[in-house]
Amino acid sequence: MNSPHKPYIYDRSDREAERLDYQASKLARLLNHDTSYPPGSRVLEAACGVGAQTTILAKNSPGAEFVSIDISPESLVRAQLRVSHDGITNVTICQADVYHVPFGPESFDHIFVCFLLEHLPDPLLSIKTMKEILQPGGTITFIEGDHGSALFYPDSMEAHKVIDCLVQLQREMGGNALIGRELLHLMTDAGFTKVAVSSRIVYADGSSTENIEGVKNIFIAMVEVVRELAIARGLVDNETWEKGIRDLYRTTEQDGTFCYTFFKAVGNKES
Amino acid sequence: MNSPHKPYIYDRSDREAERLDYQASKLARLLNHDTSYPPGSRVLEAACGVGAQTTILAKNSPGAEFVSIDISPESLVRAQLRVSHDGITNVTICQADVYHVPFGPESFDHIFVCFLLEHLPDPLLSIKTMKEILQPGGTITFIEGDHGSALFYPDSMEAHKVIDCLVQLQREMGGNALIGRELLHLMTDAGFTKVAVSSRIVYADGSSTENIEGVKNIFIAMVEVVRELAIARGLVDNETWEKGIRDLYRTTEQDGTFCYTFFKAVGNKES
Numbered sequence: 001m002n003s004p005h006k007p008y009i010y011d012r013s014d015r016e017a018e019r020l021d022y023q024a025s026k027l028a029r030l031l032n033h034d035t036s037y038p039p040g041s042r043v044l045e046a047a048c049g050v051g052a053q054t055t056i057l058a059k060n061s062p063g064a065e066f067v068s069i070d071i072s073p074e075s076l077v078r079a080q081l082r083v084s085h086d087g088i089t090n091v092t093i094c095q096a097d098v099y100h101v102p103f104g105p106e107s108f109d110h111i112f113v114c115f116l117l118e119h120l121p122d123p124l125l126s127i128k129t130m131k132e133i134l135q136p137g138g139t140i141t142f143i144e145g146d147h148g149s150a151l152f153y154p155d156s157m158e159a160h161k162v163i164d165c166l167v168q169l170q171r172e173m174g175g176n177a178l179i180g181r182e183l184l185h186l187m188t189d190a191g192f193t194k195v196a197v198s199s200r201i202v203y204a205d206g207s208s209t210e211n212i213e214g215v216k217n218i219f220i221a222m223v224e225v226v227r228e229l230a231i232a233r234g235l236v237d238n239e240t241w242e243k244g245i246r247d248l249y250r251t252t253e254q255d256g257t258f259c260y261t262f263f264k265a266v267g268n269k270e271s
Numbered sequence: 272m273n274s275p276h277k278p279y280i281y282d283r284s285d286r287e288a289e290r291l292d293y294q295a296s297k298l299a300r301l302l303n304h305d306t307s308y309p310p311g312s313r314v315l316e317a318a319c320g321v322g323a324q325t326t327i328l329a330k331n332s333p334g335a336e337f338v339s340i341d342i343s344p345e346s347l348v349r350a351q352l353r354v355s356h357d358g359i360t361n362v363t364i365c366q367a368d369v370y371h372v373p374f375g376p377e378s379f380d381h382i383f384v385c386f387l388l389e390h391l392p393d394p395l396l397s398i399k400t401m402k403e404i405l406q407p408g409g410t411i412t413f414i415e416g417d418h419g420s421a422l423f424y425p426d427s428m429e430a431h432k433v434i435d436c437l438v439q440l441q442r443e444m445g446g447n448a449l450i451g452r453e454l455l456h457l458m459t460d461a462g463f464t465k466v467a468v469s470s471r472i473v474y475a476d477g478s479s480t481e482n483i484e485g486v487k488n489i490f491i492a493m494v495e496v497v498r499e500l501a502i503a504r505g506l507v508d509n510e511t512w513e514k515g516i517r518d519l520y521r522t523t524e525q526d527g528t529f530c531y532t533f534f535k536a537v538g539n540k541e542s
């Protein structure tokens with residue numbers, strides 16, 4: 001395999017698509033309210049997946065032209081359906097690998113990348129590759145989570161353990177579930193300038209049903225996906241796993257709290 | 272000793288007062304920009320310490336009358352000097368224990384408490400005591416940090432270890448350095464209603480000198496205070512401590528990142 005691309009840690013089932021859809025709509029305001037591109041600009045959305053962010057981006061910047069790429073044909077079918085269903089006309093969907101993009105140098109005015117770097121064995125290489133196809137003077141935006149930011153009450157050793165299973169499995173597959181905190185140095189290392197990073201924290205407690213549902217449907221559901229793999233690999237025993245997941249759900253009860261932090265970074269390619 | 276009050280984990284030296292002063296001015300906007308009380312209202316500031324928050328509160332609500340209490344006479348001298356120096360006339364400074372406040376029932380329209388609960392062996396008792404002196408229909412505000420929220424790059428086992436020393440020492444003295452996440456349930460358990468908690472995250476990286484200075488002068492300085500105690504108690508060896516502190520400072524260099532989250536909760540006493 002020429003590309004250092006590794007299999008996506010999550011499955012691409014209907015349930016996963018639903019989860020990503022839910023995730024995108026809940027988080028869209030928090031993560032993307034300050035992303036819009038001027039009319040006439042050509043924007044690459046790298047790793048669009050099932051198009052969960054695509055429609056939001058396209059609606060925020062109706063005058064921009066988006067090219068949304070992903071490596072998975074199955075995901076792209078869904079992305080295409082979603083874009084068509086929403087009547088969006090400023091998005092072109094293409095299959096492409098972020099390590100080998102089929103675009104010439106300086107093809108785009110801006111690049112937008114959400115929840116990709118965490119899955120890549122060599123995120124710096126990917127960022128450098130994307131830099132090449134960016135116009136001088138253009139911007140690149142990365143959004144990533146960081147599972148190390150999960151903070152909850154009641155606290156639970158087993159809950160931390162099941163989250164650690166996800167972190168460890170992702171690391172073994174070449175990814176990094178703690179990459180949010182690394183955006184500054186990665187982008188700086190890739191040669192971007194005026195890199196500005198902001199943290200976006202989601203706080204959920206029993207006083208806000210909406211946020212609590214997000215914790216269940218986004219975060220805990222994501223952890224639960226690796227159950228069988230984690231147990232099969234001996235990272236955790238069945239009993240600890242069950243208690244960890246139970247304890248995570250416990251944090252979503254009336255008197256519980258749950259926090260998670262995303263990081264958004266925008267950098268410039270010097271002109 | 273009738274009161275469950277325990278010794279303050281930090282010293283009350285000039286250096287500590289300077290650190291708290293710095294902390295208050297840096298964090299004031301983040302933590303207190305949305306705290307103001309209507310003219311004519313009578314507000315208790317419990318555990319005002321050296322008055323670091325007092326002057327900010329008083330300036331934000333010039334028409335309110337503040338009573339600011341603390342158990343330490345040494346701190347109160349500083350608080351009084353600061354209030355006088357700033358020409359503030361709507362603050363009365365009194366020595367009092369939060370467990371045995373010398374005020375009658377329902378004496379105050381509002382109560383404000385910042386960075387106190389983390390030091391108390393029985394925070395719930397303290398919250399209930401404060402509720403008694405609050406008018407029905409009044410609000411109570413708590414602001415607390417949570418050392419479990421510290422997230423940084425480069426990550427370091429030893430850096431987490433030195434933070435854990437502080438958490439453990441505070442716990443042994445009856446406090447709780449992870450109390451931020453518990454505000455909802457504590458206030459609900461005390462019978463407050465419509466409790467609204469918000470998280471306030473501080474993100475610092477090399478692109479913002481101001482925030483980085485805050486990490487050094489506030490967070491790392493706070494950890495360093497317990498060095499001798501932690502080593503004397505055998506919680507950590509000298510070498511690990513030195514590396515942990517070095518690694519914390521490393522996160523404040525050009526390509527490092529550091530995050531910390533505070534929690535602010537406002538609850539109502541039903542009328």
